Amino acid sequence: MKSMTAFARTQCSYDWGLATWEIKSVNHRYLELHFRLPEGWRELEMALRERAKHQLARGKVEFALTLTLDAHLQRPSLNDDVLNGLIEVIRDVRLRLPAASHLNAVEILKWPGVIAEPQLNREQMLADLTACAEQALQQLNAAREREGAALKALIEQRLNAMEKLIEPLTDVVPEAVKSYETRLRERIAQLQADVDEQRLAQEVALMAQKLDVAEELDRLRTNIKLVREALQEEGPIGRRLDFLMQELNREANTLGSKASDMRLTEAAVELKVLIEQMREQVQNIE
Structure with missing residues (x-):
């Protein structure tokens, strides 16, 4: 039995740098996956979706990856091919347009591709990042x-x-029922009327039928037993428990509507409080 609410944070150190995975999960009717990945690493998403689907059944789950490359990989270097090509273009423009303004070094460095991308072993990094995500x-x-x-x-x-x-x-x-019959006899006695035993028996029988909650109590016991059995099962049980909470609440409401004795009324109220407390917890169960 699992909750849908949890958080995990895993850091993995490699030759190329540090990877940090954070995964947070909250309750949801279905399995909903979200990914926040660095630019250029979106290809991780499909593999992680498959892994998550095999391990998680329900919940809104968010994966977040932070990459910190090793210092030697962060050191900038020039892309000679792009830079030489850019210099040739600038020279050609100045020959055609002598009045054109000059580019300073900072502006040249901002040109796409002038700063060379770090040489990464992407295949190895993908394997490392996937293994780290599995740990998380x-x-x-x-x-x-x-x-x-x-x-x-x-x-x-x-x-x-x-x-x-x-x-x-x-x-x-x-x-x-016995108390009701006693009150009826006392009232008849106060009125100094003759007791019609047959009619009295009918009234008592009607009240007994009205007060009879044996069926509701039996169903409450049965549903409690079913909840206990569900708690012992492997795999997702949240939806089944939610249904059983509805059944328990329905029987408690019926018990309350039929109660003409204070003890039954108080018990029905207490049962509904306990069921509501369980229902709130069940919303977080996978």
Whole structure:
């Protein structure tokens, strides 16, 4: 079980310099990947997308790469071919247009291609950057698993609390029906009227039917069991848990609507609070 919220940062040192990968992940309905790569290294994206899809199922994930080349590769050098060609063009222009202004050295250096690109072994660098990104992905997955374990513990605490609330409710309905029958008899006695036992039995039976929440309690227990089973499964379970939270909430609402005993009403409110707390946590589960 994994959370969708995590962050990973990995630095890798090579002969050519330093690579820093940062990956951050937040909750999302689907897997959405974004990349912030230095100019000239966009070709990394396709390979990283495939690797991410094999390791991540859901979440909005952003990869960011920072490159710091070694000092000897950052030392500028002239591209003799481009510079010589530019000098020839400048000379030709001055012959044709003697009044043309002269270019200073700084302006010449700004010309595209005059400063030679550092000689990089791109194939080796691509392999190094991909391997470093793989380390960052593993670190991200480990963080998601740790967060997932924490969420699992929180949800199990709420499930235990729900079971403690539900357990005594089975005895509430018979007690409430008995109390209702007693109140009816006392009221009839106050009115000094004859008791129609058949009619009284019908009224008590109707109230018992109205108060009967055995089905709702059974469904709550069943859904709690299904949540526990889902928590033990491997792979993405977030969508299933979200559905089960909806089912639990529906049964708690039904329980509250049928409650005419204060104990049932209070239990329904407490159940809804616990379910809402779980639902908020479930939104972060992959």
